[in-house]
Amino acid sequence: MAQDWRIVTLFIGSILVLGAIIGGPLVYAIMLSFYSAKSFVGELQWVGLANYAKAIQDPLFWQSFANGLMIALSAIFLQVVLGVGIALVLNRRFFGQSVVRAVSILPYFLPTVVACLIAQWILDPNYGLLKSLLASFGIGIADWSSQAFTARGTIVLVSVWLWTPFVVTCVLAGLQTIPTQLYEAARVDGAGPWRQFWHITLPGLRSVLVVVILLRGIWMFNKFDLIWLLTKGGPLNQTETLPTLAYRKSFLEFNLGGGAAVATISFLILAGVMLIYLRLFPIDDTKQER
Amino acid sequence: MARISLQHVSKSFGGEQGPWAVKDFCLEIEDGELIVFVGPSGCGKSTTLRMIAGLDEATSGAIVIGGRNVTGLPPKDRNVAMVFQNYALYPQKTVYDNMAFGLHVRGEDKQEIDRRVRAAAASLDLEALLDRKPRQLSGGQMQRVALGRALVRDPDVFLLDEPLSNLDAKLRVKMREEIATLHARLRATMIFVTHDQVEAMTLGDRIVIMRDGVIQQAGKPLELYDTPANTFVAGFIGSPEMNLIDGQLIDEGGRMAVRSGDLTISIPERTFTTNEGTVTLGIRPEHLVIADGSPFEMTVSLVEQIGAQTYLMGMIAGHRMRAVFDRRDGIRSGDKVPIAFPKERLHLFASASGATLRMSEADVKEYS
Ligand SMILES: Nc1ncnc2c1ncn2[C@@H]1O[C@H](COP(=O)(O)OP(=O)(O)O)[C@@H](O)[C@H]1O
Numbered sequence: 165m166a167q168d169w170r171i172v173t174l175f176i177g178s179i180l181v182l183g184a185i186i187g188g189p190l191v192y193a194i195m196l197s198f199y200s201a202k203s204f205v206g207e208l209q210w211v212g213l214a215n216y217a218k219a220i221q222d223p224l225f226w227q228s229f230a231n232g233l234m235i236a237l238s239a240i241f242l243q244v245v246l247g248v249g250i251a252l253v254l255n256r257r258f259f260g261q262s263v264v265r266a267v268s269i270l271p272y273f274l275p276t277v278v279a280c281l282i283a284q285w286i287l288d289p290n291y292g293l294l295k296s297l298l299a300s301f302g303i304g305i306a307d308w309s310s311q312a313f314t315a316r317g318t319i320v321l322v323s324v325w326l327w328t329p330f331v332v333t334c335v336l337a338g339l340q341t342i343p344t345q346l347y348e349a350a351r352v353d354g355a356g357p358w359r360q361f362w363h364i365t366l367p368g369l370r371s372v373l374v375v376v377i378l379l380r381g382i383w384m385f386n387k388f389d390l391i392w393l394l395t396k397g398g399p400l401n402q403t404e405t406l407p408t409l410a411y412r413k414s415f416l417e418f419n420l421g422g423g424a425a426v427a428t429i430s431f432l433i434l435a436g437v438m439l440i441y442l443r444l445f446p447i448d449d450t451k452q453e454r
Numbered sequence: 455m456a457r458i459s460l461q462h463v464s465k466s467f468g469g470e471q472g473p474w475a476v477k478d479f480c481l482e483i484e485d486g487e488l489i490v491f492v493g494p495s496g497c498g499k500s501t502t503l504r505m506i507a508g509l510d511e512a513t514s515g516a517i518v519i520g521g522r523n524v525t526g527l528p529p530k531d532r533n534v535a536m537v538f539q540n541y542a543l544y545p546q547k548t549v550y551d552n553m554a555f556g557l558h559v560r561g562e563d564k565q566e567i568d569r570r571v572r573a574a575a576a577s578l579d580l581e582a583l584l585d586r587k588p589r590q591l592s593g594g595q596m597q598r599v600a601l602g603r604a605l606v607r608d609p610d611v612f613l614l615d616e617p618l619s620n621l622d623a624k625l626r627v628k629m630r631e632e633i634a635t636l637h638a639r640l641r642a643t644m645i646f647v648t649h650d651q652v653e654a655m656t657l658g659d660r661i662v663i664m665r666d667g668v669i670q671q672a673g674k675p676l677e678l679y680d681t682p683a684n685t686f687v688a689g690f691i692g693s694p695e696m697n698l699i700d701g702q703l704i705d706e707g708g709r710m711a712v713r714s715g716d717l718t719i720s721i722p723e724r725t726f727t728t729n730e731g732t733v734t735l736g737i738r739p740e741h742l743v744i745a746d747g748s749p750f751e752m753t754v755s756l757v758e759q760i761g762a763q764t765y766l767m768g769m770i771a772g773h774r775m776r777a778v779f780d781r782r783d784g785i786r787s788g789d790k791v792p793i794a795f796p797k798e799r800l801h802l803f804a805s806a807s808g809a810t811l812r813m814s815e816a817d818v819k820e821y822s
């Protein structure tokens with residue numbers, strides 16, 4: 165028991181450090197949202213809930229919320245469907261399986277900046293790869309970034325390309341935990357491939373999918389870098405989301421309080437949605453039954 | 455209900471060249487018979503069962519169920535039901551849905567499914583558990599659900615792969631009795647796989663003993679006990695194991711005997727072929743008798759009292775042997791006990807091949 169005090173010290177120390185790193189900025193941001201401030205060094209002026217009132221009366225705020233939701237949901241949907249599909253294929257035995265499995269994770273290692281540059285290089289309306297490819301067939305393309313649908317679509321596609329490998333890896337791991345005898349029992353019971361997927365594979369992946377959707381949901385809803393690098397919220401705020409709006413207010417419009425209010429509301433919405441989600445789909449499904 | 459015919463069935467997981475998990479397996483199983491496949495782990499029991507189920511494809515040979523050649527057919531077209539060693543219950547389904555699944559998949563109507571599931575649940579004492587999930591069940595209950603899942607299907611053949619191995623000893627005996635009762639009631643064709651010779655002896659109408667993918671002997675339990683075809687079967691069936699003594703066959707003035715060191719035991723006439731020189735003599739521990747005046751003495755090294763019987767271990771003329779008697783009090787380790795080898799209880803095998811030297815009844819007649 166001579167080590168007790170050391171453990172306690174380490175424990176308290178790490179709590180303090182973590183608190184300072186994570187809690188500090190959080191508290192500071194929330195605090196800022198009650199003030200009017202033009203810069204981090206300037207004078208702070210208490211304004212109460214005025215920043216919040218302004219934020220939720222702004223149509224752009226709600227449009228950004230809707231944009232973010234739409235982009236996040238379609239990206240997660242595609243990532244999960246594709247991720248499960250690819251994992252099922254990679255889980256079958258075939259020649260070169262381990263090589264293909266290793267290669268398939270590669271996009272996940274790509275820095276977002278690089279991925280966005282590659283996407284722009286392919287899609288650029290003037291000198292892009294796609295343009296010259298299509299031009300050789302005599303087809304012209306419009307500027308993807310000038311229309312809402314193509315701009316959002318591009319963001320979704322790049323995110324699918326970057327983060328589907330994460331889903332594939334998680335699902336592949338999940339597939340290993342499903343006993344093969346279940347499939348054999350189902351085959352003897354007369355179930356074909358579709359029924360085996362529906363009655364064994366999908367229920368067996370339940371916990372993995374609950375966690376994957378949770379994580380991807382949080383990441384996608386908070387996505388800033390990808391959107392900023394690709395569209396900066398354009399055209400005409402059609403790809404503006406709450407994170408880009410908060411950034412725009414804080415650093416381009418020098419309205420730190422307003423930006424902080426948007427960020428705080430965004431944080432509260434996300435926390436609320438996640439709590440409801442975990443209530444509906446507990447990670448450990450034994451809790452659901454009792 | 456159906457007959458099963460296994461014709462030269464072989465299986466290799468490494469292509470035509472082998473090694474063979476199952477080799478040239480031939481067996482006719484009668485309608486309503488309970489056949490037990492028994493043998494040490496890795497001898498090919500499961501593989502044979504899985505080929506009958508259609509889960510593994512036979513490398514060569516044919517499988518006929520109820521007059522229908524099913525060799526290339528998938529499991530669903532064979533009308534077999536299988537019970538797995540670790541139950542393989544669908545973890546997210548209730549007991550009811552686990553049993554109903556096979557019927558549901560086959561498009562039975564809801565009322566018929568309900569009737570059959572409830573009937574099976576009643577016969578297996580599962581009625582109170584129908585709404586539970588597998589993880590809320592004990593091992594014995596899970597095993598009964600697995601049986602119920604097979605039962606509702608009303609299959610031609612029941613295939614059971616070591617269904618009792620994961621249960622504790624007491625429950626194992628109880629479930630063994632339940633399966634025997636079930637078989638007596640259904641009169642369905644069943645194949646039961648086990649590595650436990652007691653399970654095999656008590657359950658089987660007939661037993662198939664396997665080793666390294668090859669059938670060693672197939673027959674009624676007592677046939678295997680009385681006339682084992684080789685030293686492997688002799689050692690596998692019966693507990694404690696048969697005493698085996700390597701020796702030479704000698705002619706003692708017209709009477710045949712086996713000599714091994716200081717031990718010379720005469721063997722019965724017109725029972726064994728005697729043109730083999732090096733032989734293995736066998737006698738079961740329970741067939742040794744205590745006989746005053748016998749030329750053989752066991753120097754006892756261990757006495758085990760198990761209640762109804764007394765187990766002895768000791769040396770007879772330099773050979774370590776076991777003996778089992780009805781309860782005898784008062785024997786201590788270090789005692790010398792006079793032991794006789796009743797002639798009609800002896801077994802004789804060729805040492806090289808291990809095969810029995812016992813003549814068939816036809817041979818015996820021809821000889822005399
Ligand atoms: N899927 C497989 N791939 C390769 N070898 C296998 C496979 N299944 C079984 N075997 C081999 O076949 C032999 C028989 O196995 P099995 O039928 O499972 O034995 P048992 O059920 O009698 O213990 C063993 O040597 C085992 O290693």
Ligand SMILES: [Mg+2]
Nearest residue numbers: 499500501616
């Ligand atoms: Mg086995």
